[in-house]
Amino acid sequence: MDFPYLIGWAALSVTLGAIIFGAGRRLGREEEALRIRRQDDGKEAAFYFRGLNFLLADEPDKAIEEFIKFVRINSETVEIHLSLGKLYRARGEVGRAIRIHQNLIARPNLSVEHRTAALYALAEDYRQGGFVDRAVDAYRQVLNVDPEHRAALAGLQGMHENEGRWDMALDVLKRLEKVTRAPDPRREAHIRVRMGMEIQSRQGSGVVSDEAMDHYQTAIKVFPGCVEAHRLLGEAQLTQGRTRGAIKSFEALKTSRPSHFFMLAEALRRAYERDGDPGGFEKCMNEAVHAFSSSARLVVYRARMLEEQGRLVEATELLRAGMAKHPGSLGIICPLIPLLAKQNLWQEAVATAQRQLDRMLAVQHAFQCARCGFKAQDIYWKCPQCLQWDSMEPL
Helix, strand or coil, X not given: CCHXXXXXXXXXXXXXXXXXXXXXXXXXXHHHXXXXXXXXXXXXXXXXXXXXXXXHCCCHHHHHHHHHHHHHHCCCCHHHHHHHHHHHHHXXXXXXXXXXXXXXXXXXXXXXXXXXXXXXXXXXXXXXHCCHHHHHHHHHHHHHHCCCCHHHHHHHHHHHHHCCCHHHHHHHHHHHHHHHCCCCHHHHHHHHHHHHHHHHHHHCCCCCCHHHHHHHHHHHHHCCCCHHHHHHHHHHHHHCCCHHHHHHHHHHHHHHCHHHHHHHHHHHHHHHXXXXXXXXXXXXXXXXXXXXXXXXXXHHHHHHHHHHCCCHHHHHHHHHHHHHHCCCCHHHHHHHHHHHHHCCCHHHHHHHHHHHHHHHHHHCCCEEECCCCCEECCCCCECCCCCCECCEEEC
């Protein structure tokens, strides 16, 4: 065998040996990396599930510690960062929550879904921290990406309400109702009432514009039981000298929301007096207090009026009937007892007071947990709320 041939085989052997050695080393490194990665994955899962368990156990501080350990191993997991930021916010550490969410938003390869979630979380941080303009801007950024983001719409609408930007609040409310397909007539009515009040305040006292009244009328149309809309519309009509219109506005609540009609009874009385028709008010009140849906407060209002007029027997009969309809109502019993005493009906007065005391004792809590404040009529040796043994103390 010649020398060049031997040299060739030797070179080939060295090359193959180097390749095999390199492959072995690489395989070893990959196996080691895989082993380490599996260890890290195991640690991640352990930290994650421990964090969840602490959350379920209502121990947010410990949950935060576990999630921080998770993030140190895997800093790319967006969901954990979002959860960690939310926990910080719930704990009142708004600054930390803001930094976490800002760092997420700054990531260049963040998905649209994650960016939207981080922007919304940042808006919530700003809202809780009292940074109004920044919160509004962040909510709007969310809506620029996802115009139908319900939580962002609700948050922005609430911010406009809190700041008294009633026209903007109404606009966002309409958008939210369109997305959710769930009208909120009570909220819309009160926003329109505030819009009317704002217009009225700019014009000064004694002046009521048609624009303000339009808002009140629209509020009633949207939610017929809106007490403030009925009251302000009726007061505006009285200011304009339209007493019959005011009476109609006040009386409308008797049908649309009888439980709250007592709130406009005094305004209705003034309107009837200004119209020169006290008998009309008397008739209206008699119908209202004897209606099936009359409230205890209306009965008391009417009884006090009768008492002031010296009509004690009528007032007493009205309160008795009211007590039969609203048993246990302190609002009725309190004026009834002195009214009975004023007529020397002592036995009935005492019996009425005794019945009320018996009712109060029947629902009175006798024990309270010293740890969590749970109250009960009977003693529990193990508190059903906090599960503490022998913590109930007599009240």
